[in-house]
Amino acid sequence: xxxxxxxxxxxxxxxxxxxxxxxxxxxxxxxxxxxxxxxxxxxxxxxxxxxxxxxxxxxxxxxxxxxxxxxxxxxxxxxxxxxxxxxxxxxxxxxxxxxxxxxxxxxxxxxxxxxxxxxxxxxxxxxxxxxxxxx
Amino acid sequence: xxxxxxxxxxxxxxxxxxxxxxxxxxxxxxxxxxxxxxxxxxxxxxxxxxxxxxxxxxxxxxxxxxxxxxxxxxxxxxxxxxxxxxxxxxxxxxxxxxxxxxxxxxxxxxxxxxxxxxxxxxxxxxxxxxxxxxxxxxxxxxxxxxxxxxxxxxxxxxxxxxxxxxxxxxxxxxxxxxxxxxxxxxxxxxxxxxxxxxxxxxxxxxxxxxxxxxxxxxxxxxxxxxxxxxxxxxxxxxxxxxxxxxxxxxxxxxxxxxxxxxxxxxxxxxxxxxxxxxxxxxxxxxxxxxxxxx
Amino acid sequence: xxxxxxxxxxxxxxxxxxxxxxxxxxxxxxxxxxxxxxxxxxxxxxxxxxxxxxxxxxxxxxxxxxxxxxxxxxxxxxxxxxxxxxxxxxxxxxxxxxxxxxxxxxxxxxxxxxxxxxxxxxxxxxxxxxxxxx
Numbered sequence: 001x002x003x004x005x006x007x008x009x010x011x012x013x014x015x016x017x018x019x020x021x022x023x024x025x026x027x028x029x030x031x032x033x034x035x036x037x038x039x040x041x042x043x044x045x046x047x048x049x050x051x052x053x054x055x056x057x058x059x060x061x062x063x064x065x066x067x068x069x070x071x072x073x074x075x076x077x078x079x080x081x082x083x084x085x086x087x088x089x090x091x092x093x094x095x096x097x098x099x100x101x102x103x104x105x106x107x108x109x110x111x112x113x114x115x116x117x118x119x120x121x122x123x124x125x126x127x128x129x130x131x132x133x134x135x
Numbered sequence: 136x137x138x139x140x141x142x143x144x145x146x147x148x149x150x151x152x153x154x155x156x157x158x159x160x161x162x163x164x165x166x167x168x169x170x171x172x173x174x175x176x177x178x179x180x181x182x183x184x185x186x187x188x189x190x191x192x193x194x195x196x197x198x199x200x201x202x203x204x205x206x207x208x209x210x211x212x213x214x215x216x217x218x219x220x221x222x223x224x225x226x227x228x229x230x231x232x233x234x235x236x237x238x239x240x241x242x243x244x245x246x247x248x249x250x251x252x253x254x255x256x257x258x259x260x261x262x263x264x265x266x267x268x269x270x271x272x273x274x275x276x277x278x279x280x281x282x283x284x285x286x287x288x289x290x291x292x293x294x295x296x297x298x299x300x301x302x303x304x305x306x307x308x309x310x311x312x313x314x315x316x317x318x319x320x321x322x323x324x325x326x327x328x329x330x331x332x333x334x335x336x337x338x339x340x341x342x343x344x345x346x347x348x349x350x351x352x353x354x355x356x357x358x359x360x361x362x363x364x365x366x367x368x369x370x371x372x373x374x375x376x377x378x379x380x381x382x383x384x385x386x387x388x389x390x391x392x393x394x395x396x397x398x399x400x401x402x403x404x405x406x407x408x409x410x411x412x413x414x415x416x417x418x419x420x421x422x423x424x425x426x427x428x429x
Numbered sequence: 430x431x432x433x434x435x436x437x438x439x440x441x442x443x444x445x446x447x448x449x450x451x452x453x454x455x456x457x458x459x460x461x462x463x464x465x466x467x468x469x470x471x472x473x474x475x476x477x478x479x480x481x482x483x484x485x486x487x488x489x490x491x492x493x494x495x496x497x498x499x500x501x502x503x504x505x506x507x508x509x510x511x512x513x514x515x516x517x518x519x520x521x522x523x524x525x526x527x528x529x530x531x532x533x534x535x536x537x538x539x540x541x542x543x544x545x546x547x548x549x550x551x552x553x554x555x556x557x558x559x560x561x562x563x
Binding site: 023024053055058083085088 | 523
């Protein structure tokens with residue numbers, strides 16, 4: 001069966017969703033990601049949806065679930081690259097995906113993840129955190 | 136064979152008809168010499184009359200949608216559009232066509248005075264033809280007006296929603312005037328497009344120029360903030376006047392998830408802080424000018 | 430409201446929901462919808478198509494292009510012969526779900542279109558009509 005590939009990069013897992021997902025594919029991604037987070041002991045998950053043309057309530061729920069499950073497995077999730085039209089539609093649909101961290105692009109998303117990792121590693125070095133927050 | 140009849144009549148008296156027509160327009164008070172020169176009007180009359188004659192010569196029907204009426208249609212559409220944009224009133228524009236009735240009917244009367252039955256028939260046929268032409272003119276006029284209104288609305292929307300870049304990664308949107316659903320839609324779209332294009336970190340929505348904030352406006356603002364957040368950009372709402380703060384609380388709108396500031400300056404300061412930038416005062420000890428934020 | 434184009438798609442499997450989305454997107458582009466308008470109608474179609482499949486046990490989608498004067502629009506009719514909805518008012522409310530969604534399907538889809546109509550009764554299937562004008 002068709003799967004969305006998950007890439008590992010250091011402590012992070014990276015997923016770019018580039019196909020119009022049917023529901024089972026979305027659920028498979030949710031399964032694969034949680035399995036992989038615990039298998040690789042990943043600290044962060046970055047999901048890039050810049051090529052997604054729609055996010056409906058099902059995919060929205062899947063994204064929320066992944067974020068929630070990752071949190072329980074001690075990994076941060078960042079959602080990157082949501083298109084303006086998709087964001088406007090999601091808001092109108094009534095989904096604001098609370099609790100999911102977002103970033104404009106993959107680059108920003110990665111630095112957000114690195115920042116939160118540094119934060120949990122060393123809660124005192126706040127200056128470093130802020131510095132790595134910026135590109 | 137009424138077409139031939141009408142066609143012959145026009146070709147025999149073309150020059151006279153044209154002058155009488157222009158005169159009829161003027162006497163109806165529809166010439167608007169302030170907007171259009173008399174020569175231009177006469178030119179339009181002669182041009183349309185020529186096209187009408189040709190259409191009558193080729194065409195067997197008075198169906199204006201037919202191919203033989205193409206020339207006439209084009210002329211009427213053109214005349215009507217120009218008049219709409221020049222500021223002619225609808226009746227002045229309609230009178231341009233309807234004024235042809237008077238001279239045309241006079242000619243018919245003098246030619247067919249001996250044959251009352253034919254006269255009635257010809258007059259009726261000519262009258263319906265001119266009515267059709269007049270209707271086409273009005274329809275185009277209306278459309279042209281609607282186009283003008285739509286363009287103005289679009290221009291106003293664009294004017295009223297300038298997205299301003301305050302600093303690298305910081306955008307501001309000073310909102311002025313009433314926010315309705317249509318406008319919020321445009322505001323949201325243009326703002327979020329810019330956010331992507333500029334790689335914006337912080338957006339400031341300044342509502343100093345928004346006269347009232349009701350539940351709907353507050354909801355629109357919240358939607359914009361939420362959409363921006365979904366894309367990964369922070370939003371600050373600034374310019375909240377005391378009365379507006381009161382209304383927002385009274386309406387029970389929850390803005391706790393949004394950073395709000397009283398003035399645009401305060402919001403800008405926060406935005407700079409987010410970018411790890413600050414504004415410092417230049418001291419005499421500093422020889423070279425230091426750009427803020429470096 | 431003259432009909433200018435009409436196509437019918439079966440909704441029997443999950444992949445069909447994706448096909449409906451793609452077909453609606455194509456028609457929305459043909460009708461000259463802007464990007465946000467396209468996204469809204471496609472998202473609404475996706476929500477309802479999923480309902481047709483999950484709750485109605487499959488059915489069909491009729492996608493129609495209409496013109497009304499200078500306005501152009503899309504009318505989408507989703508119908509199934511499933512068990513139907515007992516309390517439509519309750520089903521429309523945000524947060525209500527008998528399935529696995531967030532419960533934003535029906536109510537959310539309604540907010541994404543200009544005209545929304547639902548006809549359903551227990552045992553006689555469900556018919557949802559969505560209309561959005563350019």
